[in-house]
Amino acid sequence: MMNKFNDQLRVDFAGVNFKNPIILSSGTAGFGQELNDVYNIELLGGLSTKGLTLRQRSGNVGTRIWETPAGIMNSIGLENPGIRKFIEQELDFLEKIDLVNIVNIGGSTLEDYIETVKIVSELKVDMIELNISCPNLKKGGMSFGIKAKTAAKITREIRKITDLPLVVKLSPQARNISEVALACQGAGADGLSLVNTFKAMAIDIEAKKPVFENIYAGLSGPAIKPIALRMVHEVCQAVEIPVMGVGGISSWQDAVEYIMAGASLVQIGTANFINPRAGLEILKGLNNYFEKNKIESINQIRGII
Amino acid sequence: MAEIISNVQLSRGIYLMKVRGQFQGKMGQFYMIRAWDKDPVLSRPLSIYSLEENSISFLYQVKGKGTTIFSKLNPKEEIKLVGPYGNGFPLVKGRVALLGGGMGAAPLYLAGQTLKQQKGLEKLDIYLGFQKRAFLKNEFNKIADRLVIDIGGLITERIEVDQYDYILTCGPDAMMQALIRKTEGSKAKVYLSIEKRMACGMGTCLVCTCKSRKGNIKVCKDGPVFRGSDIYDE
Numbered sequence: 179m180m181n182k183f184n185d186q187l188r189v190d191f192a193g194v195n196f197k198n199p200i201i202l203s204s205g206t207a208g209f210g211q212e213l214n215d216v217y218n219i220e221l222l223g224g225l226s227t228k229g230l231t232l233r234q235r236s237g238n239v240g241t242r243i244w245e246t247p248a249g250i251m252n253s254i255g256l257e258n259p260g261i262r263k264f265i266e267q268e269l270d271f272l273e274k275i276d277l278v279n280i281v282n283i284g285g286s287t288l289e290d291y292i293e294t295v296k297i298v299s300e301l302k303v304d305m306i307e308l309n310i311s312c313p314n315l316k317k318g319g320m321s322f323g324i325k326a327k328t329a330a331k332i333t334r335e336i337r338k339i340t341d342l343p344l345v346v347k348l349s350p351q352a353r354n355i356s357e358v359a360l361a362c363q364g365a366g367a368d369g370l371s372l373v374n375t376f377k378a379m380a381i382d383i384e385a386k387k388p389v390f391e392n393i394y395a396g397l398s399g400p401a402i403k404p405i406a407l408r409m410v411h412e413v414c415q416a417v418e419i420p421v422m423g424v425g426g427i428s429s430w431q432d433a434v435e436y437i438m439a440g441a442s443l444v445q446i447g448t449a450n451f452i453n454p455r456a457g458l459e460i461l462k463g464l465n466n467y468f469e470k471n472k473i474e475s476i477n478q479i480r481g482i483i
Numbered sequence: 484m485a486e487i488i489s490n491v492q493l494s495r496g497i498y499l500m501k502v503r504g505q506f507q508g509k510m511g512q513f514y515m516i517r518a519w520d521k522d523p524v525l526s527r528p529l530s531i532y533s534l535e536e537n538s539i540s541f542l543y544q545v546k547g548k549g550t551t552i553f554s555k556l557n558p559k560e561e562i563k564l565v566g567p568y569g570n571g572f573p574l575v576k577g578r579v580a581l582l583g584g585g586m587g588a589a590p591l592y593l594a595g596q597t598l599k600q601q602k603g604l605e606k607l608d609i610y611l612g613f614q615k616r617a618f619l620k621n622e623f624n625k626i627a628d629r630l631v632i633d634i635g636g637l638i639t640e641r642i643e644v645d646q647y648d649y650i651l652t653c654g655p656d657a658m659m660q661a662l663i664r665k666t667e668g669s670k671a672k673v674y675l676s677i678e679k680r681m682a683c684g685m686g687t688c689l690v691c692t693c694k695s696r697k698g699n700i701k702v703c704k705d706g707p708v709f710r711g712s713d714i715y716d717e
Contacts (some may be wrong), residue, residue, distance in 0.1 A: 205688070205689075206683075206687060206688060207687055208686060208687035212683075212685045212686050212687050212704070213685075213687065215685075216685075228687075228689075236692075236694075236698075236699050237689060237692055237699070241680070242680070242689070242690045242691075242692070243525075243680050243681075243682055243688075243690040245523050245524060245525060245547075245548070247522055248521060248522045248524065249524060250524050250525065250682065252682075252688075252690065254688070254689050254690065254692075257689045257692060257699065399521075399524045400521050400522070400524070428521055448524060450683065450687070451524060451525055451526075451682045451683050451688065452521055452524055452525075452526075453565075454565060454683070454685065
């Protein structure tokens with residue numbers, strides 16, 4: 179059932195050619211192999227890997243997931259094999275398949291980010307997504323993405339050491355997300371992705387304790403979509419560089435909303451847990467929408483709001 | 484989508500749901516199941532209770548929002564099944580015991596049915612422990628050489644582990660740990676099926692990570708069945 183999707187869906191994002199605007203979001207698709215067993219993920223535009231750090235991380239202890247109406251809170255804590263094991267075990271598959279591979283990089287210190295990016299820059303990968311927005315680390319992570327000044331500093335340092343297209347993933351916890359976005363643009367980012375999860379919490383009223391060991395966790399899913407959409411809209415008004423919209427997209431209609439709000443690409447995250455075929459189904463819906471409305475390029479509808 | 488054939492309450496809050504269709508699966512594997520659109524967000528992992536040519540059954544207990552929805556479904560209504568996922572129990576031979584605590588009985592019926600057909604099976608004894616009331620006694624009785632039921636006590640105290648080459652188990656953590664301690668120094672090998680909250684069921688989300696002697700393991704993809712000695716200290 180190899181569908182031929184329209185050329186009209188192609189997107190040039192920071193000089194990188196995407197077959198279509200659909201990307202599997204970091205942390206919801208591993209390194210691609212599991213979902214590729216469900217459907218051919220080469221039909222999609224791209225895949226952002228599970229967040230990678232310099233050294234292996236075993237992740238957070240205690241409860242890692244909690245449901246809330248139309249949403250989930252997670253506290254994975256960037257469990258990942260570390261950049262070197264990723265190269266040994268996962269990179270081969272990503273190199274072979276025909277979709278834009280985006281390596282998502284997290285960390286606790288600037289030094290760790292720099293060392294990881296240096297290693298990644300030697301690889302045959304298409305793009306770096308700099309995660310300065312993970313709410314589940316005790317140190318680093320999201321703290322880089324709260325203030326424009328720190329976000330600019332890390333972006334500038336990373337820009338100096340890599341020629342790979344650089345996308346910075348922003349946090350909805352930013353004091354002023356448009357300012358952070360502008361700061362990243364000024365510091366040399368080629369694009370932005372937003373938003374990461376919202377810092378949230380749940381309390382076990384019987385135990386009289388927080389559900390999560392770290393007290394706070396990251397909220398995602400349909401519940402956050404209207405707020406994330408608003409943030410994407412605000413940022414797209416402020417910056418020149420292209421934006422990947424992410425946050426609660428679970429239908430093709432949601433994807434169209436993000437594009438109309440200004441996003442050039444969209445990332446599918448939690449929806450992969452609702453339905454492992456979500457990426458493909460959203461792509462089909464978008465394709466039909468383009469056909470039905472005789473849309474010849476994404477730019478015809480992008481940012482019209 | 485698949486059609487529900489029956490959805491019967493066996494005991495308070497415990498249901499057996501039978502679904503029409505030709506499904507794949509091995510003993511100890513599970514399906515991700517939902518009967519709703521986007522809320523709750525996650526599907527519920529349920530292990531296969533039994534598998535026939537044109538149907539599949541799941542045993543579940545009403546615990547939260549998802550299982551409450553399941554419990555209200557009527558025959559002819561539809562649910563969505565994705566799977567099967569997980570490794571499943573190994574095809575063991577010789578003298579085998581199945582030991583379940585409460586809802587831990589869920590994957591053991593298919594295990595019993597499957598092992599019964601194995602050449603080289605010398606005996607199949609089934610031990611089931613319940614807090615208040617037993618369920619599915621007759622079904623398990625049909626496949627067991629010997630069925631031991633315990634209500635209100637500790638089922639692990641009713642088994643002589645040295646009588647067995649293999650013990651397949653599923654149930655509360657404390658029960659499985661007690662079994663592992665009891666098999667220390669014995670020849671009986673234990674395989675246990677672990678339950679954890681899951682999001683994807685296929686190994687991408689890392690929600691069900693569990694610490695083991697071999698480092699972090701994914702209950703959904705590396706398991707849910709593990710050698711007892713890999714999970715708990717012997």
